[in-house]
Amino acid sequence: MIDLDLVREHPEQVEANLARRRRPEYLTQFAAVRSLDTDWRASVRIADDLRRRRNELSRQIAEARTHGGATEALAAEAKALPERMREVEAREAELRDARDRALRRLPNLLDESVPYGRDDSENVVVATWGEPGPIRPDLLAHAELLERLGMADFDRAHRVSGAGFYYLFGDFVLLDLALQRFALDLLVARGFTPVAPPYLLRRAPYEGVTDLADFENVMYRVQDEDLYLIATSEHPLAALHVGELLDEDDLPLRLAGVSPCFRKEIGGHGVDQKGIFRTHQFQKVEQFAYARPEESPALLEELRANAEEVFRQLGVPYRVVNVCTGDLGTVAAQKYDIEAWFPRQRAYREVVSCSNCTDYQARRLGIRLGKAGKPGKRVPHTLNSTAVATSRGLAVILEQYQLPDGTVEVPTVLRPYLGGKDVLRPIGRPH
Incomplete structure (x- = not known):
């Protein structure tokens, strides 16, 4: 606000x-x-x-x-x-x-660095890493590859839950957990505290976190109860200190949320109609920070650097875009997106959003700054960034590390979490 x-x-x-x-x-x-x-x-x-x-x-x-x-x-x-x-x-x-x-x-006030643009096609590239590599016409769509490996079942999930859901099996489940643990370990080494938040929030704190009038249509609500399934752990982490006084000397407070995320919207077409890139339910490791106002610009760059490091260590080429006015939501004053290179689709696609929400969320939530228990006039800034949404991270790994024989190489950095396994091979399952 x-x-x-x-x-x-x-x-x-x-x-x-x-x-x-x-x-x-x-x-x-x-x-x-x-x-x-x-x-x-x-x-x-x-x-x-x-x-x-x-x-x-x-x-x-x-x-x-x-x-x-x-x-x-x-x-x-x-x-x-x-x-x-x-x-x-x-x-x-x-x-x-x-x-x-x-x-x-009213939306948050824009940072002066936000470029003008009508939509995401006019976001401004500010950094790149890695080379996309040669065109490989033999690459399979990640959904087809998972089904051939016996590691996913989309049809049965559709039968019992509807579109946008999936069953995962075997080593691919372990790879999902490995990706979460890798991102979490990276953040812990950089001073973040892991947090497993509630997966449901009441309406009042949710209205503090975001404008529900715009967001409610993509959220799941528990019928006859004042509870919503969280769309991201950013939301319960922002509400963690609702109505409280934070001591300035304790900031910045760096948190790493680990949770499933639930969203009604899946949208898209083609590759998004089947697969794990855009779904109703997915796992995510999220960076969140409370900061003094003067330190939030530097902290935004820190969160962005952490997210970039995740994809660098995974060996996935990416680019960073400064999100333009027409693509920026109401809560953020400034946002970067990281877009990973998907070789089969021959396109960069968003895998990370990294935002400085300045004092917008904290003011709505009644969070203030003080010292030695004495309230002051200042309001903390809140920042958030994906570390990794595993569904999208796994989808790009399947395209980047797909081998000609239909197996998938495990990124080196994830192998210790899989007992040293270096290749995902087909598993036998009843059809």
């Missing part, structure tokens, strides 16, 4: 920033916030005036009684004041709630 003081003190600056997103509805919403806030402040002044008048009347009535003066008119006015005050206070609360709702619907 944008700082209301910033809206009041620098409205032109806020409006110009919102205009960079090229979404007229945001400017309309911003105008509504300002109008509601003006009306609310006027209502507060009226309420304050009425309270002062009440106190003044009490004094005047007391003086009149002391000196034997008439009190009837003063008493009549005093008697009418409570009802008038209730009306004004109710209006004040109504305006405050409407203003705060409108304010929460």
Whole structure:
């Protein structure tokens, strides 16, 4: 949520920033916030005036009684004041709630480094690593390869759960776990604390983490309960300190979330209709950090470097893009995507999102900074980045490490987690 003081003190600056997103509805919403806030402040002044008048009347009535003066008119006015005050206070609360709702619907303010663009085709490449390699017409789609290896069953999963789900078997399950453990070990060595969060969140903290009006349609909700399956461990990690005071001396706080993720949207076509790249359920190791405002830009680069290191050690070529205004969601002020090279598809595809959400989430969640238990005026910044979403990480490994005989070489860095196994070979399963 944008700082209301910033809206009041620098409205032109806020409006110009919102205009960079090229979404007229945001400017309309911003105008509504300002109008509601003006009306609310006027209502507060009226309420304050009425309270002062009440106190003044009490004094005047007391003086009149002391000196034997008439009190009837003063008493009549005093008697009418409570009802008038209730009306004004109710209006004040109504305006405050409407203003705060409108304010929460505004997106985060963009970092000045965010490039202008209409959609993801206009994201700006800022780094590359590795060479895509020669074209290999013999490569199989990862879903077909998994079925030939006997390590996945998409048809039976579709039968019992619907599209976007899968059964995995044998060494491929172990490879999934190996990829998670590899990413987690890398983060632990860099000062991150592993966290296994709740897999469900109540609505109130979820509304602090993100704008549910935009996000709810891709989330699973437990029927008749105030609970949502998490779309990423970023969300429960952001809500970990809801309503709390964080000591500035304890920051930055680096967390590594490990969890399944659940999303209704799978979208796509072709290779995405069958396989593990875009699914309703997947495993992910997530980086999350709470930071002092002045250190969040450097910490964003740190999270990005960690994610890059995962794919470097896996030996997967990738590029990093600075996400443009038209592709940036409401919560992030700045975002990098890492796109890995998929040789069969001959395309770079997103495998990592790395965002600085500045004070947007923390303000919505009521998290503040202080020292020695004394609250201050500052709000921490929150940052998040994929370390690895194993479904996408495994999909690119299957394309990158596929051998001509239909087996799959295990990346060197993952072999210790598989007891030294260097090749995935077909396993026998009932058809």
